[in-house]
Amino acid sequence: MPIVANASRFSKFGRPTLAWIVGILFFFPIFWMVLTSFKTDADAVKPEHLIFFKPTFDNYLNMTENYDYWRFAKNSVITAVMATVFTLVVGIPCAYAMAFNPSRATKDVLMWMLSTKMLPAAAVLYPMTFITKTAGLFDTHFLIILVLSLINMPIVIWMLFTYFKEIPKDIIEAGQMDGANTWGEITEILVPLAWGGIASTALLCFIFCWNEAYWTVRLTTTDAATLSKLIEGNRAPEGLFFGRLSAVSAAAVGPIVVLGWFCQKQLVQGLTFGAVK
């Protein structure tokens, strides 16, 4: 049949070619940002240096001078790491209880937790500003860590719950017979068993914290300002600083994009709340 012949020729040459074109097109803006980051600011806007130019590392070497990059990067690292740790410390016991001692309310509690994630942040913008300024927490690491944890806690608990559910109950109960207390069950049996799931949950949580762009911008000024805030503050360079802005942008997203490559699968689980398998 002609259709089948066409189909097989398509799957042999057409499909790979088309797939590669699509992949390259989607990656192109990132590639372009990285390429521009190796141009001087002057070269970055000259059509004759679009592709051929003398590469320079100056944009990366001068990130501290130009943007105070490392201060913002440090804040991003501190807040994202601490928020991830805190979320796990609160989330693991919670997911443990839900997975191994479920009650009739467990499902409703989980659903309710997710529903908090669906509230539009902007709706509580002023109360949050008001509370944090009154409590003297505005623009502190503590506040950003807390907010990032709370934003991600529903997803983290949800993901941990789906991982823990897969662990046979017998193993945990065997631990109980051996006289392990709850703390021992979690640290000595559960965590080692579910290590892979916990690690990928943590990775994903870290990525979401790093990329958060509403509260980190609205609830900080300088002391706790993260990379999102830095980039947003330099939103319109009018072509004067394309080179250096590309460098600082590439430095802000590079590590995260690479991390992201390693947790594609968990991403599906985490973002669809386990509803797509």
Place this chain on the structure above:
Amino acid sequence: MSDRKLPRLLQTPAVLLLLIWMLIPLGMTLYFSFIRYVLNSLRRPEWTSPSLSNWRGFGNYEFVLNSKDFLFAIQNSLFIVCSILFLTVVLGVLIAVLINKTFPGQGVVRVLLISPFFVMPAVNAVLWINMILDPVLGLQGIAVSGINDVISGLQDAPLVGWFFGLWPQFEPISFRATQTSAYAVITMVTWQWTPFAVLIFMTSLQSEDQQQKEAAVLDGANSWSQFRFLTLPHLARPIAIVVMIQAIYHLSLYAEIEIVSRGNGNKNLPYLIGEFANNNIGAASATGIFAVILANIVAIFLLRMIGKTLME
């Protein structure tokens, strides 16, 4: 048994934290939405602190509903969200079907394709609006002026010159302008979220019933009817989930709108709330309640769907 009680208690910190996080700010928003509350007022200084004596009933809601910005913001929110949903789902299905079969370099293509999703929103917006879409210095500007140069060069060519003489000069589009900034936002968010849709559809395609497909091939079904009657129904549920999750995320789009045009001609609800919150807290809170209602309409459907798969 007492050691059965303890595990239940382990849920308490998480539940309490989330309860406080949800109830207190939302309660305050609800309260502020019913009183007159502004940050600065020379004429009515009593309105500058929240108090029950400034009760306004549904006055703030009326004020918001009657402001032309609000209607525009709702329309614009829906326009942006629906456009992004349409584009990401169509592109997502096509690309997922395209790369679902094994071919040389499939892993690399997957990595290239998923990368945009991990770019932080602020960088996404800065990158697109400056380096790519800028009408003079961005790739768009350079491309348009390049095309114009080629055409004006060809106008002097023998034989075909008259034909190119008929061509107009192309004008680059400024995406920071009132009429176009929404399109810039749609473009950059679609770029970022299509990979998400692809990833989810691919995950779902891997659980597609292969035997059914083989049977269909034996029955002489061509690729189109296989896609139409087997693949697409199989994808119905993931599509619904992708639509709802994205709707919730994109209804609160903020950074991109701020960076592209500072909301110029392109306000959505979160942006309008931000503007009101510069002074009129009452109006900002009433708008916030509307945003919550809008998000809840989507969220209820989504939660129902997720709930079904939860306990299996």
